[in-house]
Amino acid sequence: MVLRVGVLGCGAAGLSALRHLSARPAVFQCVGFEQSSKIGGTWRYTDKTGIDTNGLPVQTSMYKNLRTNIPKEVMAYPDFQFPEDWPSFMDHPQVLKYLENYADKHELHKYIKFNTKVDNVEPLSSDNRTGWKIDYSSVDCTDQSQSTDFDALIICTGHYSVPLMPKLDGLDDFKGLIIHSHDYRYPEIFDGKKVVCLGGAASGQDICLDICKNAEMVTLSHNKPLIQSPLPDNIKQQPGIEKVKANSVVYKDGAEEECDALLLCTGYRYSFPYLSENCGIEIIEERITPLYKHIVNAKFNTMSFIGMCKIICPFPQFDSQVKFVLSTLDGTQKLPTPEEMSAEIEEDYQNRLGEGLPHRYAHFMGPKQWDYNDSLAELAGFTPIPRAIQKLYNEVHRTRVLDLPNYKTKQYRITGEDTYEVVSA
Structure with a gap:
């Protein structure tokens, strides 16, 4: 059958x-x-x-x-x-x-x-x-x-x-740009803006690096351990957002920061x-x-x-x-x-x-x-x-943690069931 x-x-x-x-x-x-x-x-x-x-x-x-x-x-x-x-x-x-x-x-x-x-x-x-x-x-x-x-x-x-929108006190009162990563396409929409990016997972990190060349300042707001890698001068980190006001956000540590845009990388x-x-x-x-x-x-x-x-x-x-x-x-x-x-x-x-x-x-x-x-x-x-896939995947993760802005410059090659090599860095 x-x-x-x-x-x-x-x-x-x-x-x-x-x-x-x-x-x-x-x-x-x-x-x-x-x-x-x-x-x-x-x-x-x-x-x-x-x-x-x-x-x-x-x-x-x-x-x-x-x-x-x-x-x-x-x-x-x-x-x-x-x-x-x-x-x-x-x-x-x-x-x-x-x-x-x-x-x-x-x-x-x-x-x-x-x-x-x-x-x-x-x-x-x-x-x-x-x-x-x-x-x-x-x-x-x-x-x-x-x-x-x-x-x-x-x-x-x-x-x-289907975007997962966060439940943030005061979000409806914010007067600047609010965009979820689902609708993000190109960095020019953030030209000269102070941007708060909520979410410190892979997409939040990658998009922050994409927009920082256009934005005046990018704040990566998240509840994860601080990123230890060096970051561009106009990217900084803050805790998660406690509440949103008309032109600013208040972080969970009580600090308040003015911003022009909220980028929601919340999954x-x-x-x-x-x-x-x-x-x-x-x-x-x-x-x-x-x-x-x-x-x-x-x-x-x-x-x-x-x-x-x-x-x-x-x-x-x-x-x-x-x-x-x-x-x-x-x-x-x-x-x-x-x-x-x-x-x-x-x-x-x-x-x-x-x-x-x-x-x-x-x-x-x-x-x-x-x-x-x-x-x-x-x-x-x-x-x-093959075990080589796991080994290289783990190596890339390690490299990303150490040098987030530059880890994608490396080139690799799988050389066997259990082995790989770095071709260039």
Whole structure:
């Protein structure tokens, strides 16, 4: 029996799913659903923000000058490397070109319904291994809905599209510019301004470096340990924001600072508006439940999610997660019972809380990603990600901590399963 599998979203995660599904036509028949007219997801840059030409929210959060913060040597799908003559730290047009080349090589476009919005997803029964009904429509003609049934669904719509807006006392009273990083495109909007950037994670750090050449002063406001790396003279650090006034902010240490703009690098929400309540998926303060291995819907194990983990080496992990899912669908591995999966989900969550991680870090990986990736490979019986990827990823993190403004000037090369080298600095 050939299983019909629907893939929702055709960015990097969805393309990986289609690549592995389409490679096994005797087992799987696949259809991809993509809201835009082309593949690439968040890697497809546009100057537009807010609403697109079809009246739908702009999905991408890409800004004009973005370069990757991990090198191409660790970022590639395992079976498809980036061109050797490209720099280790690429700009976003290069990453998009890579994804287009990947799709072309595996002839993936023929499986994708472009300009197609998924309106609703329903399980076909209450059985754990149920099928699924997808209602969908053209983005420019939403009143003419169609439906198709599938044996399984793989959700690949990402989590960089719906801004997580902070709840700040007085934010509505601020008279200057307020912009979330989702809508940030180019630094010229901050010419001569005093900017407070809220959020000290990777995107906040990178965007501060992007805008400091235009802004008069940039204050990076966050609750993390202070960045120890040298920073440009017009970037300084302050604690998180306690409240906002008309022309200033008050930090948690009581200090007050005048500013012209607030840049909110406060992350994104998980959002699956097309999933009906009957799908059994809940999002509670950025924790998706019940996801076994952060992938499989424990209530309906023919629904899976790719790319929900945060702070990861993305494309290799997407590839591993997809292989894991296919092993559950083709019978290579037998999933635990729903009760057993729920117990493991809760154990993982409680372990995180026990380590001092906040609730919203339910899908945070960071250093955890390597053991996690290895566990997927062991359960599904595929070759794990080479140890050299982990070693180089960790080295880049170390270098970033020491020299945030300049770490992207280095060039690397993988030299073996367990080794890499610095080509130039």
